[in-house]
Amino acid sequence: MGSVGDCFDDALMESSRGRMQTELLNRRRWNTRLEPANAIFEYLEIFHNRQRRHGSLGTLTPIEYEMLQPKTQPA
Known part of the structure; x- marks a missing residue:
């Protein structure tokens, strides 16, 4: 750990967790543990997974991106 691009680096997880904390968990008070x-x-x-715009998809939602892709026939 400690080098850039290390397979044990958890920066992606920390970023995702921080975003969820800001966008969801810190916005209200929860009465039970089941609610959060x-x-x-x-x-x-x-x-x-369905509605958030993803930068790697050209700022499209996953559903919008899939609709733009050509349909392929199974072999």
Whole structure:
């Protein structure tokens, strides 16, 4: 650990966790432990994976990007 690009570097995870903390968890108070667990699931499965714009996709959502790709026939 400690060198740039090291396979044990967890910068990506820290960045993702920090973004989720800011966008989701710090915006309200939670009454039970189940509420933030459900909110994290919804954030990851519905917002982040389907609706959030990704820079690596040309600032398109994954659904928009897939719609632009040509359909290929299975071999």
